[in-house]
Amino acid sequence: MEPMNFVIIVLSSLLVLLASILVYLSRSPKAMEGIPGSLGWPIVGESFSFISHFSSPSGICSFMIKRQQRFGKVFKTFVLGRFTIFMTGREASKILLSGKDGLVSLNLFYTGQQVLGPTSLLQTTGEAHKRLRRLIAEPLSIDGLKKYFHFINTQAIKTLDQWQGRKVLVLEEASTFTLKVIGHMIMSLEPTGEEQEKFRANFKIISSSFASLPFKIPGTAFHRGIKARDRMYAMLDSIISRRRSGEEFQQDFLESLIMKHSKSVGEEDENDDNKLTDRQLKDNILTLLVAGHDTTTAALTWLIKFLEENPSVLENLREEHMQIIANRKDGSDLTWCEVNSMPYTAKVISETLRRATILPWFSRKAAQDFEIDGYKIQKGWSINLDVISMHHDPQVFPDPEKFDPTRFDAPLKPFSFLGFGSGPRMCPGIHLAKLEICVFIHHLVIRYKWKPLEKDECVQPTLVRMPKNKYPITVEALEK
Secondary structure, three states: OHHHHHHHHHHHHHHHHHHHHHHHHOOOOOHOOOOEEEEOOOOOHHHHHHHHHHHOOOOOOHHHHHHHHHOOOEEEEEOHHHHEEEEEEEEHHHHHHHHHHOHHHHEOHHHHHHHOOOOOOOOOOOHHHHHHHHHHHHHHHHHHHHHHHHHHHHHHHHHHHHHOOEEEEEHHHHHHHHHHHHHHHOOOOOOOOOHHHHHHHHHHHHHHHOOOOOOOOOOHHHHHHEEEEEEHHHHHHHHHHHHHHHOOOOOHHHHHHHHHHHHOOOOOOOOOOOEEEEHHHHHHHHHHHHHHHHHHHHHHHHHHHHHHOOOOHHHHHHHHHHHHHOOOOOOOOOOOHOOOOHHHHHHHHHHHHHHOOOOOOEEEEEEEOOOOOEEEEEOOOOOEEEEEHHHHOOOOOOOOOOHHHHHHHHOOOOOOEOOOHHHHHOOOOHHHHHHHHHHHHHHHHEEEEEEEOOOOOOEOOOOOOOOOOOOOEEEEEEEO
């Protein structure tokens, strides 16, 4: 690297740090005096405690529990350069997630903002967000997913074919499976080969950079994430160019955007609501890759772990899937209709999302002054909805530490279960995630039994909660 470039990067990082210091020094915490909590040390606040809890057995949950026990369900803190309010409960959930009256907007950390880009669905608000969501929703709809069912089913079988008689890191296997699926759906990537390997390598670097410190210095996770993002975009530029020139045609998500919604270079109408610039294309393809991978990978891993720990649940689940096979008359493989007729499996998925709470909080930013639970919230404040406390509230979920899918026999009150979020920012990949999990679990439980190689309840220091040990297991075929 040229010395001048290095100097520029260092100066840029120092400016980010200086900006965080100025924010702390220039904004008076007096406005928060009516809200219980602690802002911690000068400048750094409670950032070190916040970061250290990521690697604890319960993850960031322990950070919130300690403060709830001391201050109550609503408390203030200062972490990672932000004055932040944590709150929980159905009323807070309704206000923060419903999007009513434009009270709040999504609030990504600086690293996430920089990596995903300014035109990402996760960074747009209001009408711009509705427009983007409409344009990218089609392939993720139930009807849009039908044409990918065979690929998903085939990849699940191929993945599990390699499990018997060996040590398996479930998280790694789930990650590879979901990346192959989303890569194929979006840009028709082959499940094997050099291009797939480059894609996976860059994506893993990008994914690991979201919870990093915001210093764009060579060698840091944030810097590596930005560079990997640039390589991913160069890959997309090449594919888009080939598609537009007619050298290549695929019936995938990218092709539909290029044909129906993409602005050609030099196109005049910049206000066409049914068109996306190349930058918008790339930012939102990356957003879909992130949204379609991390949470599904984590959910599938936790589900397999919980099934082994709860034999009666596994027995009931296996019975449902064995019955599906018994009902077939021609010995055919899993069908689309069968995947949509797995009621107990659907409850197991919901209970997994409740028990693990893969996304421990939803971060929002106050777009205007408002009041909640008697506390006055000012415009510009960061507000985090604590989902873990909601999913472990004994008044809503009795004996919350127990894994019990029958909790979902009856409908729950709105905004009490947030497995896929709620409101206008509910996870756009909800149907894809359920499809992938149902298909994979079907083939797993009818073929195998498994045992963990170690007991470790720690989670990875990432924004999405995943087992730190990647859940290693040994696998044996079921007796016929």
